[in-house]
Amino acid sequence: MPEEPKPDPIIGEEAEAERIAEARRIAENDRAVEAEMRRRTRRAFMVGGVAALGGFGAWEWIRTRRQDLNEPWPLRRVLDTNEEIARDYFSRRRLAREYPLSEAPKELRINERIGMEDELDPADWKLIVSNADRDDSDDGNNTLTMDDIRKLPHAEHVTELKCIEGWSQKVHWGGARFADFAAVYAPQKGWGYVGMETPDAGYYVGLDLDSAMQPQTLLCYEMNGEPLPEPHGAPLRLVIPTKYGIKNLKRIGKIFYSQERPRDYWAELGYDWYAGL
Amino acid sequence: MFQYGGCMKQIEAKHPLAVRWTHWINFPILFGMIYTGLMIYWASDTYRIGWGSFTLFHFFPDWVYSLFGLSHKLSMGMAWHFFLAWIFAINGFLYVAYTALSGEWRYLVPDRNSFREATQVMLHDLGIRKEPPPQGRFNGAQKIAYTGIVLMGLGSLVTGLAIYKVVQFNWLVALLGGYRAARVEHFVLTMAYLMFFLVHISQVVRAGWNNFRAMVTGYEIKTEEAHAGRTQA
Numbered sequence: 001m002p003e004e005p006k007p008d009p010i011i012g013e014e015a016e017a018e019r020i021a022e023a024r025r026i027a028e029n030d031r032a033v034e035a036e037m038r039r040r041t042r043r044a045f046m047v048g049g050v051a052a053l054g055g056f057g058a059w060e061w062i063r064t065r066r067q068d069l070n071e072p073w074p075l076r077r078v079l080d081t082n083e084e085i086a087r088d089y090f091s092r093r094r095l096a097r098e099y100p101l102s103e104a105p106k107e108l109r110i111n112e113r114i115g116m117e118d119e120l121d122p123a124d125w126k127l128i129v130s131n132a133d134r135d136d137s138d139d140g141n142n143t144l145t146m147d148d149i150r151k152l153p154h155a156e157h158v159t160e161l162k163c164i165e166g167w168s169q170k171v172h173w174g175g176a177r178f179a180d181f182a183a184v185y186a187p188q189k190g191w192g193y194v195g196m197e198t199p200d201a202g203y204y205v206g207l208d209l210d211s212a213m214q215p216q217t218l219l220c221y222e223m224n225g226e227p228l229p230e231p232h233g234a235p236l237r238l239v240i241p242t243k244y245g246i247k248n249l250k251r252i253g254k255i256f257y258s259q260e261r262p263r264d265y266w267a268e269l270g271y272d273w274y275a276g277l
Numbered sequence: 278m279f280q281y282g283g284c285m286k287q288i289e290a291k292h293p294l295a296v297r298w299t300h301w302i303n304f305p306i307l308f309g310m311i312y313t314g315l316m317i318y319w320a321s322d323t324y325r326i327g328w329g330s331f332t333l334f335h336f337f338p339d340w341v342y343s344l345f346g347l348s349h350k351l352s353m354g355m356a357w358h359f360f361l362a363w364i365f366a367i368n369g370f371l372y373v374a375y376t377a378l379s380g381e382w383r384y385l386v387p388d389r390n391s392f393r394e395a396t397q398v399m400l401h402d403l404g405i406r407k408e409p410p411p412q413g414r415f416n417g418a419q420k421i422a423y424t425g426i427v428l429m430g431l432g433s434l435v436t437g438l439a440i441y442k443v444v445q446f447n448w449l450v451a452l453l454g455g456y457r458a459a460r461v462e463h464f465v466l467t468m469a470y471l472m473f474f475l476v477h478i479s480q481v482v483r484a485g486w487n488n489f490r491a492m493v494t495g496y497e498i499k500t501e502e503a504h505a506g507r508t509q510a
Binding site for chain 1: 445494
């Protein structure tokens with residue numbers, strides 16, 4: 001509060017009165033300004049408070065929604081929408097960067113053995129191919145051996161395997177392009193998905209056909225120019241550089257085409273189904 | 278301008294509505310981006326400051342993860358991160374569009390005096406320099422900080438997109454120095470936000486209530502000298 005001005009006996013009374021009036025006016029102004037500011041502050045903080053509550057409510061609402069594949073459904077919808085946008089933008093012509101052979105280390109980290117808990121006798125291994133346009137069997141399940149895969153043109157590349165956890169590592173892969181495989185065992189017309197499983201169906205992935213047909217996608221049976229080691233998925237694994245490592249299924253036992261998104265091991269645990277790079 | 282006749286205190290418009298809304302929306306969204314980003318980073322927390330086998334600081338010690346509940350939440354972190362990223366990007370775009378079109382950018386973009394001013398601000402704040410530096414709506418240090426943080430936001434979007442769709446944006450990844458480099462850059466920017474936040478908060482506290490209130494209400498109270506003509510009359 002400004003002090004009430006006292007008369008100054010030295011200057012004239014008229015000037016003195018004016019000085020006091022001016023000081024009063026200023027004090028009055030200050031009070032009015034403060035009051036007006038308090039009013040605006042109250043209003044602004046109330047609007048802000050309501051907005052903050054709204055934001056908190058939105059968070060709480062999303063968090064508590066029904067789970068869809070281990071995510072609240074609004075978040076699952078966002079993941080799926082992001083997928084649609086990514087698939088619109090995707091082009092088979094865009095390639096993952098390839099590196100010279102000399103840059104490929106000899107060792108590759110072994111992260112998981114899901115779906116490979118049982119020992120596999122390589123002599124017993126066969127590949128079931130279902131729902132293909134071509135059917136060499138009676139029951140719609142083509143049965144292939146490694147010789148059938150080796151007959152396909154050989155391809156290799158050094159690319160960086162990217163784990164969804166965040167680490168990445170260059171690897172020298174060799175095998176048959178999935179696109180070449182799909183030229184022989186084509187999907188039925190208009191079908192957009194392919195699924196793959198380990199022989200015990202303990203691990204399974206779903207892929208959009210567009211990504212699978214990208215030329216760097218390999219049915220892989222070689223690493224560093226040698227037969228694929230057992231922990232890395234011998235005799236045949238998937239290498240798909242346009243996807244995170246979680247989609248690069250080891251020890252393929254079954255390949256099937258589908259009209260709808262095939263189930264996916266990690267998507268069921270809350271991850272993005274598409275997982276595309 | 279709101280004013281009752283006199284010329285001592287007066288209410289003056291400082292921050293436009295659009296700037297205040299985008300600022301305050303950004304606050305929880307950026308917090309969420311950092312929080313969910315750390316949930317993702319936890320799954321492969323390999324960064325450290327050190328030389329050879331000597332580690333000065335590992336990002337992060339276990340207590341950080343347990344204190345903030347960041348462990349074993351990779352899928353949850355990703356789902357939120359790729360949702361909030363949209364809001365972060367749209368809100369940031371609206372802020373930049375508004376400041377560009379309204380002319381507000383003139384208060385915010387540093388000019389050739391800003392860097393000299395910023396040095397004076399720093400010396401003043403550290404108590405080395407007595408006289409306060411020139412303070413318009415924003416001083417030189419503020420201009421640099423507020424423009425810098427927008428560029429950092431853009432940097433996070435660009436490096437984030439590069440990591441997110443590394444094959445589809447392989448040209449961008451190449452510009453950023455590769456996948457691993459882009460991931461490091463994304464992380465460094467995140468740490469820079471935390472540093473920014475510390476300085477920003479301490480400066481807001483120092484500047485006081487009138488300044489903070491202006492970011493909420495849009496107005497500040499200014500105290501002006503009485504007009505020279507009148508006092509002399």
